[in-house]
Amino acid sequence: MAEKAVLRIYRYNPEVDQNPFYREYEVPLDEVQTLLDALFFVQERLDPTLSFRFFCRAAVCGSCAVKVNGVSRLACKTRFRDLVEASGGRPITVEPLNFLKPVKDLVVDHDAAFENLKTLKTWCEPKEPIPEREYRIPPEEVKKYERPTNCILCFACYGNCEAVMDDPKYAGPFAFSRVYRYAVDSRVKDEHKREMVKNALEAGDVWSCVQCQKCIYVCPKGVRPAEDIQNVRGIAAEMGFRDYPGVRKLQHFVDWVYATGQINRLALPEEVYGVDPTPLINKFREKGAEVWEVPKPLPGLLEFRDLILEVMKEKKPHLDIDFHHVRRIDKRVEEVFKADVCTRITEKFEEQKSDFFSRFWKKLGEFFGAS
Numbered sequence: 001m002a003e004k005a006v007l008r009i010y011r012y013n014p015e016v017d018q019n020p021f022y023r024e025y026e027v028p029l030d031e032v033q034t035l036l037d038a039l040f041f042v043q044e045r046l047d048p049t050l051s052f053r054f055f056c057r058a059a060v061c062g063s064c065a066v067k068v069n070g071v072s073r074l075a076c077k078t079r080f081r082d083l084v085e086a087s088g089g090r091p092i093t094v095e096p097l098n099f100l101k102p103v104k105d106l107v108v109d110h111d112a113a114f115e116n117l118k119t120l121k122t123w124c125e126p127k128e129p130i131p132e133r134e135y136r137i138p139p140e141e142v143k144k145y146e147r148p149t150n151c152i153l154c155f156a157c158y159g160n161c162e163a164v165m166d167d168p169k170y171a172g173p174f175a176f177s178r179v180y181r182y183a184v185d186s187r188v189k190d191e192h193k194r195e196m197v198k199n200a201l202e203a204g205d206v207w208s209c210v211q212c213q214k215c216i217y218v219c220p221k222g223v224r225p226a227e228d229i230q231n232v233r234g235i236a237a238e239m240g241f242r243d244y245p246g247v248r249k250l251q252h253f254v255d256w257v258y259a260t261g262q263i264n265r266l267a268l269p270e271e272v273y274g275v276d277p278t279p280l281i282n283k284f285r286e287k288g289a290e291v292w293e294v295p296k297p298l299p300g301l302l303e304f305r306d307l308i309l310e311v312m313k314e315k316k317p318h319l320d321i322d323f324h325h326v327r328r329i330d331k332r333v334e335e336v337f338k339a340d341v342c343t344r345i346t347e348k349f350e351e352q353k354s355d356f357f358s359r360f361w362k363k364l365g366e367f368f369g370a371s
């Protein structure tokens with residue numbers, strides 16, 4: 001007897017069904033290659049009322065993306081046998097992509113996602129003068145946007161995005177990949193780049209990304225939206241867009257680490273969101289946790305500062321790396337510890353400079369050098 005697997009498919013026709021439901025279908029493994037073939041098998045042989053979307057059958061058009069056992073995938077690119085093996089004999093659940101309006105069964109309405117691209121204005125407005133023949137792009141520049149250019153707008157990343165789940169305004173990983181793609185394209189007008197990046201910050205909420213990396217994991221074309229998002233954030237800071245919670249948080253980390261060697265978790269809400277930290281401080285006290293107005297600077301702080309300056313000056317000169325503004329933190333540290341600790345605690349640094357710190361600074365350097 002032919003080997004079979006069970007597909008458990010989401011069914012919903014808003015015109016007749018009050019609620020969505022699931023129906024199971026048996027599919028013989030030797031008659032199908034891909035998940036898309038399996039859906040055709042169901043539609044042609046078992047249940048002609050099943051709806052799903054497809055076009056190219058070759059991972060080019062992006063229209064067949066669905067959710068399989070919770071993960072977004074292209075049905076035409078997913079080997080059915082691989083799914084069966086991974087499911088270990090359990091039914092394979094196929095559902096429409098998350099966060100897009102259901103139309104019928106596995107078909108969703110893509111309009112809202114396309115609208116996000118329009119809102120952010122992710123296109124090329126060419127610099128003047130436009131050359132009579134073609135633009136010449138050097139290979140180094142093409143390398144920068146080779147990956148985002150491969151995006152086929154399947155919205156698999158959108159359907160698995162943690163930020164979309166939490167923030168309905170969030171434009172989506174694919175949209176920010178496109179912003180990055182045009183923000184580093186030498187053919188695009190500077191004013192247009194600026195407008196696009198501002199839109200990414202304001203209309204698109206680019207700082208809501210939590211860097212879970214799921215968009216990278218699910219993308220069928222090797223696009224790496226989470227990395228493009230980091231680059232868009234960096235470009236925004238370089239363009240001078242700093243008065244946003246994400247940039248303030250970054251500046252807080254950099255300032256406090258520079259000033260004391262540690263972040264200040266109690267000052268964070270105030271500095272980033274402008275909210276009164278007193279309830280947080282009281283809660284910490286209630287719980288018996290250590291409460292410090294400013295953290296005690298690490299021994300050997302001056303050498304720490306030199307290291308930070310070295311890393312930041314080389315990698316990110318657009319942040320406030322002269323650190324004169326950090327004197328305000330130094331003053332608070334001096335008041336609390338009744339000593340000029342920021343400039344005096346230098347002894348024993350060499351003893352304490354372990355491999356751990358070397359690795360930490362290397363990582364910091366790599367992080368800020370991401371673009």
Ligand code: SF4
Nearest residue numbers: 161209210212213215
């Ligand atoms: S890394 Fe950001 S954009 Fe990508 S899935 Fe996670 S939250 Fe969404």
Ligand code: SF4
Nearest residue numbers: 151152154155157219
């Ligand atoms: S980035 Fe990848 S997953 Fe997202 S829409 Fe483009 S091709 Fe699909």
Ligand code: FES
Nearest residue numbers: 056057062064076
């Ligand atoms: S049918 Fe075109 S990408 Fe799957």
